[in-house]
Amino acid sequence: MFEIRHAEDGAILLCGRLDAVQAERLAGVFARIVTPTTIDFRELDYISSAGLGILFATHKRLVDAGGALRLVHLKPHIRELFGIGGFDKLFELE
Amino acid sequence: MVREREFPKQIASLEEVFGFLEGFYAEEGIRTRTGLSLSLVVEELFTNLVKYNTASRNPIVLRLSKEDGRAHLELVDRDVDRFDPAAVPEVDVNAPLAERQPGGLGLHLVRAIVDRITFAYQDRVLRIAVDKDLEPSDV
Numbered sequence: 290m291f292e293i294r295h296a297e298d299g300a301i302l303l304c305g306r307l308d309a310v311q312a313e314r315l316a317g318v319f320a321r322i323v324t325p326t327t328i329d330f331r332e333l334d335y336i337s338s339a340g341l342g343i344l345f346a347t348h349k350r351l352v353d354a355g356g357a358l359r360l361v362h363l364k365p366h367i368r369e370l371f372g373i374g375g376f377d378k379l380f381e382l383e
Numbered sequence: 384m385v386r387e388r389e390f391p392k393q394i395a396s397l398e399e400v401f402g403f404l405e406g407f408y409a410e411e412g413i414r415t416r417t418g419l420s421l422s423l424v425v426e427e428l429f430t431n432l433v434k435y436n437t438a439s440r441n442p443i444v445l446r447l448s449k450e451d452g453r454a455h456l457e458l459v460d461r462d463v464d465r466f467d468p469a470a471v472p473e474v475d476v477n478a479p480l481a482e483r484q485p486g487g488l489g490l491h492l493v494r495a496i497v498d499r500i501t502f503a504y505q506d507r508v509l510r511i512a513v514d515k516d517l518e519p520s521d522v
Contacts, residue, residue, distance in 0.1 A: 374491055
């Protein structure tokens with residue numbers, strides 16, 4: 290199961306398992322992000338390259354426009370994947 | 384024991400694929416963290432076959448086994464053109480954002496996670512086999 294929740298402070302919470310099927314839904318939501326945004330990973334258990342690709346494309350678009358995605362509360366195994374993919378150098382991770 | 388199942392060659396099969404994998408983890412006592420890594424490997428390989436190996440729509444065969452302290456996963460794609468993993472460009476994980484390309488990440492993650500991977504192609508059948516050495520707590 291995968292859920293996208295919107296917090297009152299403007300952050301977006303990703304919850305559950307973000308696989309290639311669910312990534313299509315995420316792409317639709319992230320296409321509407323036009324300002325710097327915090328993505329909260331505290332309830333995300335799984336992500337594959339499909340989800341990472343959407344994060345990458347959104348972040349790159351925002352950086353080109355002077356903004357960025359900020360990623361917070363990544364679980365250790367997901368942070369490890371970011372390291373393998375070199376994404377820890379591309380994103381601000383907290 | 385080798386578990387084998389066929390899945391329609393489409394991204395929407397992933398839910399069934401994960402169900403099959405989770406049954407394997409439960410029966411073999413493979414812990415959650417290792418299971419997540421193995422699921423990622425299968426998802427990346429399966430979706431690559433769906434997206435790039437489009438010569439046939441035959442179902443993809445997935446075989447799973449655990450033996451001698453390692454998990455063995457095999458995907459078989461029949462009546463397809465040759466897939467050359469060496470032709471997939473390596474991801475430059477040190478490239479700055481402006482120069483970073485989005486493609487190739489899935490195979491890069493797979494290679495980093497597994498301990499052995501082989502691609503065999505014969506008689507228009509592609510077999511991708513991976514081994515992952517398990518932690519003592521998985522064995």
